Amino acid sequence: MTSMDVQIRKTAKKYLDEGKVSCVIGYERDSRGRVRPAFIEKPEDADHLIWSSECSLNLVTYLHQRKLSPGKDQPVPKTAVVVRPCDVRAVNLLFAEEQIKRENIKLIGLTCAGTEINGQQRINCKFCQERVPVIYDVLIESDQPIEIPTDKDIYADLEEMESWTAEERLAFWTKEFDRCIRCYACRQACPGCYCFECVAEQVDPHWTSIALDKPEKMFFHVMRAYHLAGRCVGCDACEAACPMDIPLSKLNRKIAKEILDMFDYRTGDTPEDAPLLTCFNPDERLRT
Amino acid sequence: MAKQFEPKIVSFLCNWCSYAGADLAGTSRITYPQNIRIIRVPCSGRVDPLFVVKAFLDGADGVMILGCHPGDCHYQQGNYYAQRRYSIMHKLLDFTGIESGRLFVDWVSASEGKKFAEVVTKFTEQVKELGPMVLNGNEKFLEEKLQEAVA
Amino acid sequence: MKVLTQKKLNAWLANLLQTTVVAAPVEAQGKLVYRKIDEVSQIVLDFERTDMSPKTWLFPMTEPILFIEQGVETKLKEPPKPEPIVLFGVRPCDARSLLAFDALFLDKAPEDPQYARHRESTTLVGLSCPQMWESCFCTAVGGAPNSTDGLDILLTQIEEGYAVEVLTEKGKKISANLVFEEKKTSLPDPKLIQGLPSLSKTDEWMALFNDLYWEQLSNSCLSCRACSFVCPTCRCFDVRDELTAIKPGLKKFERLRAWDTCTASGYRRIAGGHNPRDSQKKRLRNRFFCKFMFYPDDFGPLGCVGCGRCIDVCPAGIDILEVIANVEKMTEREKVGG
Numbered sequence: 116m117t118s119m120d121v122q123i124r125k126t127a128k129k130y131l132d133e134g135k136v137s138c139v140i141g142y143e144r145d146s147r148g149r150v151r152p153a154f155i156e157k158p159e160d161a162d163h164l165i166w167s168s169e170c171s172l173n174l175v176t177y178l179h180q181r182k183l184s185p186g187k188d189q190p191v192p193k194t195a196v197v198v199r200p201c202d203v204r205a206v207n208l209l210f211a212e213e214q215i216k217r218e219n220i221k222l223i224g225l226t227c228a229g230t231e232i233n234g235q236q237r238i239n240c241k242f243c244q245e246r247v248p249v250i251y252d253v254l255i256e257s258d259q260p261i262e263i264p265t266d267k268d269i270y271a272d273l274e275e276m277e278s279w280t281a282e283e284r285l286a287f288w289t290k291e292f293d294r295c296i297r298c299y300a301c302r303q304a305c306p307g308c309y310c311f312e313c314v315a316e317q318v319d320p321h322w323t324s325i326a327l328d329k330p331e332k333m334f335f336h337v338m339r340a341y342h343l344a345g346r347c348v349g350c351d352a353c354e355a356a357c358p359m360d361i362p363l364s365k366l367n368r369k370i371a372k373e374i375l376d377m378f379d380y381r382t383g384d385t386p387e388d389a390p391l392l393t394c395f396n397p398d399e400r401l402r403t
Numbered sequence: 404m405a406k407q408f409e410p411k412i413v414s415f416l417c418n419w420c421s422y423a424g425a426d427l428a429g430t431s432r433i434t435y436p437q438n439i440r441i442i443r444v445p446c447s448g449r450v451d452p453l454f455v456v457k458a459f460l461d462g463a464d465g466v467m468i469l470g471c472h473p474g475d476c477h478y479q480q481g482n483y484y485a486q487r488r489y490s491i492m493h494k495l496l497d498f499t500g501i502e503s504g505r506l507f508v509d510w511v512s513a514s515e516g517k518k519f520a521e522v523v524t525k526f527t528e529q530v531k532e533l534g535p536m537v538l539n540g541n542e543k544f545l546e547e548k549l550q551e552a553v554a
Numbered sequence: 555m556k557v558l559t560q561k562k563l564n565a566w567l568a569n570l571l572q573t574t575v576v577a578a579p580v581e582a583q584g585k586l587v588y589r590k591i592d593e594v595s596q597i598v599l600d601f602e603r604t605d606m607s608p609k610t611w612l613f614p615m616t617e618p619i620l621f622i623e624q625g626v627e628t629k630l631k632e633p634p635k636p637e638p639i640v641l642f643g644v645r646p647c648d649a650r651s652l653l654a655f656d657a658l659f660l661d662k663a664p665e666d667p668q669y670a671r672h673r674e675s676t677t678l679v680g681l682s683c684p685q686m687w688e689s690c691f692c693t694a695v696g697g698a699p700n701s702t703d704g705l706d707i708l709l710t711q712i713e714e715g716y717a718v719e720v721l722t723e724k725g726k727k728i729s730a731n732l733v734f735e736e737k738k739t740s741l742p743d744p745k746l747i748q749g750l751p752s753l754s755k756t757d758e759w760m761a762l763f764n765d766l767y768w769e770q771l772s773n774s775c776l777s778c779r780a781c782s783f784v785c786p787t788c789r790c791f792d793v794r795d796e797l798t799a800i801k802p803g804l805k806k807f808e809r810l811r812a813w814d815t816c817t818a819s820g821y822r823r824i825a826g827g828h829n830p831r832d833s834q835k836k837r838l839r840n841r842f843f844c845k846f847m848f849y850p851d852d853f854g855p856l857g858c859v860g861c862g863r864c865i866d867v868c869p870a871g872i873d874i875l876e877v878i879a880n881v882e883k884m885t886e887r888e889k890v891g892g
Contacts, residue, residue, distance in 0.1 A: 172871075281497065290583060294583055294587070296606070298783045299778050300778035303778035314453060318794065325616075325794050328616050337495065338452070345491075358780045360584060366499070403490050
């Protein structure tokens with residue numbers, strides 16, 4: 116048990132005891148020792164909460180389950196959520212898109228040295244330049260110094276792909292998406308994907324076949340990446356959730372790179388940022 | 404004699420500017436390549452990037468979107484949104500292997516019949532040079548679709 | 555027992571490849587799946603569990619079940635009969651899942667014609683497990699690492715090669731030209747995992763239907779479809795008529811059947827918008843009840859073979875074995891009157 120564990124538990128207990136929230140979403144270990152999400156509703160259960168480098172799931176997705184009133188005349192539930200710096204920008208996105216209200220959420224921010232899946236550091240952690248969340252109600256700091264990686268070559272793999280021919284890129288993606296089973300785990304794990312009915316499942320208009328193994332399924336991913344343009348915070352929950360280990364984050368990182376370059380914009384820095392594609396500058400002339 | 408590749412180009416033209424420009428090209432008897440299939444939309448801002456992807460999936464070799472000049476949109480802002488969307492879409496499609504030369508977005512006003520013809524000619528040549536759109540693995544599927552359609 | 559050396563096995567497979575399609579575990583971009591092979595060297599036999607189960611060969615991910623032409627008249631055409639295949643290297647748990655499929659698609663009228671055709675033209679050659687792997691629990695649901703259920707031939711790896719048990723007529727047919735050596739030793743016992751929870755009976759599950767446990771469990775479920783898609787027994791599907799060609803006066807459709815799952819939020823939504831399983835709790839509860847209560851009550855076999863793939867794949871860490879253990883605990887508590 117680390118000092119961070121102690122502080123997280125103390126904060127959770129306090130919020131629940133004082134009735135500030137009805138649920139604290141955090142991380143716990145299961146009977147096999149694996150880390151999984153915890154939904155703490157009673158102060159005494161707060162002792163399940165932990166924090167370690169294995170906590171790789173983005174918990175902000177679960178706020179979508181608690182953003183509506185559960186019934187007639189009932190208030191929207193208040194929730195506290197344990198957030199890493201990458202996660203918390205997703206919270207800002209949801210504030211900006213008016214999905215959740217600031218007063219219903221308590222953010223237990225953590226300083227983070229990076230998380231890993233199966234012992235391997237996640238891609239977004241390797242290049243993360245921030246170790247402190249941009250917004251929080253309580254900040255729980257690690258007692259170990261957190262290093263910002265000096266390897267600034269964030270886009271090395273993308274630049275390499277950009278140097279290939281279009282045919283080679285197409286071949287690469289066709290190969291990667293060949294093993295996609297269209298389970299939609301990527302979409303479900305993403306805090307930015309919350310459409311009631313996804314275009315990929317619409318019957319009318321019929322955008323794409325329900326076929327799970329036709330090559331055109333790659334375009335579900337292209338469209339999802341496009342719908343997240345200016346909205347993806349780079350938490351890589353999609354890649355972490357994929358049962359077939361497809362490098363989905365490359366698509367999102369490519370878009371984020373272009374957006375940073377063209378508009379000097381990064382998603383989720385403040386809760387007031389209007390979503391990028393819903394605004395414009397009348398003087399801008401972009402290369403279309 | 405080998406049949407020369409004639410690309411299929413889907414064109415989204417906005418009702419108030421570029422579609423009228425295309426009409427003007429026609430009434431002025433300016434010739435331009437016949438590869439384009441025109442779909443009239445109220446505004447270039449109506450063109451959902453999903454349309455573009457669907458067009459490529461269904462066999463288009465190129466997609467062209469023409470709207471009003473920025474500042475002149477009939478609906479004030481539609482073309483600004485289109486401008487933002489397609490600046491991003493271009494990069495994404497190129498990254499996934501659909502060459503950026505296959506998507507063309509430009510501004511043509513109702514009085515620019517000549518420009519319309521020039522733009523269409525230039526884009527058709529561009530797509531001809533790029534060759535048929537072949538989504539790896541999809542070619543068999545598209546071939547079958549084509550066979551069924553003409554059968 | 556009958557024994558085949560590795561060399562003889564490879565020769566037999568190479569021979570089979572001349573006359574029939576063989577699907578076996580191969581590596582596809584780092585994942586182990588059952589695919590058609592062209593050469594025996596592509597087969598991977600040294601694995602614990604494949605990432606996707608072989609059910610893809612009997613119940614394909616996407617399958618046209620009807621072709622429709624709508625013109626002046628409407629013409630219907632059935633899909634072509636599948637070619638005979640040999641599914642090689644099937645683990646006993648994956649083979650047992652066929653008992654669940656047969657109970658629904660074959661044994662209960664009306665028979666599913668697609669599945670029946672695939673079943674008839676597929677011969678299964680199994681590979682028994684020398685031990686239970688990390689997330690396995692086949693013994694808790696009536697199976698075993700060396701079970702022969704659902705298989706036509708079972709191979710067990712031994713020092714000299716493979717011990718071969720030919721189990722059915724289909725198995726006899728494809729092994730007709732094999733010459734085995736006879737050895738007097740008996741088959742090795744697989745290493746089992748001890749201390750697995752015991753599965754509660756269907757009426758005990760029913761008694762817990764309204765327990766708060768399902769609400770707590772489903773909090774972390776993302777309603778993705780990963781668990782059902784890797785599961786060897788899940789068999790729910792969606793059917794859509796999709797336009798494939800259109801020209802003046804004629805429209806062509808294919809009726810496509812594709813995998814779907816009860817955990818997806820729109821699965822049970824009906825025309826009009828009503829959704830009897832509109833909450834995560836109801837959907838996840840249904841998943842477990844279907845496997846351990848509804849399905850065995852309605853059709854006989856359990857809906858789970860203990861392969862453990864869902865445990866490995868769930869992004870939210872939901873563990874079916876933990877659910878079984880908790881149900882056992884809750885049942886005990888009920889019995890004691892707690």
